[in-house]
Amino acid sequence: MVVSLSDYLILSSIVFCIGLVGIFVNRTNIITLLMCVELILVAVNTNFIAFSYFLENESGQIFVFFILTVAAAEVAIGLAILTLLFRNKGSISVDVTNSLKG
């Protein structure tokens, strides 16, 4: 069986949707939010690599390296904020982030 470009695109759009829906329905743990953000980025990476391979154009793959680097930095900051949240509120549940509203 030959894996075609559209198969990759369908896979990445499914992963993308899981990530996006996960952020909005998740009510329990903020670490899950970080995982969902990673899923979104992984979906984008899949897209770029698939396009890059089928277009025979390497700039998409270079883009992926940068996305991976940025994702690592992003998670570092996310976890740092999470630590601060735990220190201030004693919990990392999504429900504790409700004091700002109006």
Next chain:
Amino acid sequence: MTNPYSFDIASLSVAIPEIFLLSAIVVILLIDLFLTQPFKQVTYYLTQLSLLITAILAFNLIGQPDTIIFSDSFILDKLAAVFKVLMLGAAMVAMVYTRHYLIQHSLFRGEYFILVLLAMLGMMVMVSGYSLLTLYLGLEILSLSLYTLIAIARKRSNAIEAALKYFVLGAIASGLLLYGMSMVYGISGSLNIGEIAQFSSATNLGGREALIINFGLVFLVIGIAFKLGAVPFHMWVPDVYQGAPTATTMFIATVPKIAVVAMLVRILIDGLGAMQLDWQGLFVALSLLSIAIGSLAALMQTNIKRLLAYSTISHIGFIMLGFVTGVIAGYGAAVFYVLAYVIMSLAAFGVIILLNKKGFEAEQISDYKGLNKHAPWFALMLLIVMLSMAGVPPFIGFYAKFFILQQILSAGFVSIAIIAVIFAVISAYYYLKIIKTMYFDVPEEGNTFSISAPMDMQIILSINAVLILVVGLLPNQWLKLALSLF
């Protein structure tokens, strides 16, 4: 064939401001490490100095012919050079206010200024980005610095909550933007804005190609709308404005807006300008919703930072209306509006910061009761800002709205203009309410409004507020500058 990865050393000269700023960041970071507490002010002065030198370097590049360097990924044109100078100028003013705030609330640390400089670097890369990769990297350098700038008040649970919300929603926005970029790359086969423009303006786009590029376009517009804070992607704006330390709120509210508008111009006008009719409809919906929600939700706010957040959302709606017109005159009006908005916001947050005292944030509107009795000069400053934001002539805010509406009408969108004007009138209510609170309400017991701000901040703030009036008296010069950028 020439090696695509080689470049001419001489071409580096167009990136001099960025190169200088990056070196300055490294040097200041090192110097700050060795400074003991009484000398921490040195970091602040070095920051201002490097912002000033970078601004001068960027100013010297205005008027140079358009140059594209680094394998077609970095552009220097008039838009980039002028935006850089404006951003650096705004940042310098913001830093003067910031210093007072940080000292009052014991947040004065070298990292704060380093992070601001890093954010500036990200924004400068953004306005010069000529490939999707540079635009994305600039945006992320900016965003990551901003998350940290909010969380720097690490003992305030509101600030941490705001940082977390901004982080999660900002990450979603980046994800959506990237997904759109991957679609556009996949169909056009290039990350370069110029090549994308060539591809999208070709008249022989097949049905499938048109579909995929439209699909990507929707994601790009949503990502940009998230970053600008347009309704329905505005959820983070009020929370972040309220929760963040006021100095950070001021920074987020002003300088990054210029950079995001530049990114919008690069992607949607320089890159996908041929598809203007496709994104026009999205922009109409986004801008009308922003103007409506921004005006209505602000009516019931009691926290002035939250109120300014909703007011920002409605200003963003007006800025986006300028891009709906699809003509250069409209884009110029939008850039003029951004300029006006930045000057007004700086002055508004400047007054809020000015009234800060040790352990006291002038956050509630009721804190401004009777301000006129104790500090008539700064009550007048806030009066000018509020009237200007409400769109009263002869202030700059009036001309900003006027130019946008003029262009919208001449493009034939009469009903949009009428809706925008109606909501602008509604929004005047809450601006006038603040003026009423300052001038006619009796101050609360014990609130004496002792101004502890240093003289340099008072002077800069006064100049900033007077600028609202001065630019309002000579709007055509500024409009001409804005129009010359396209």
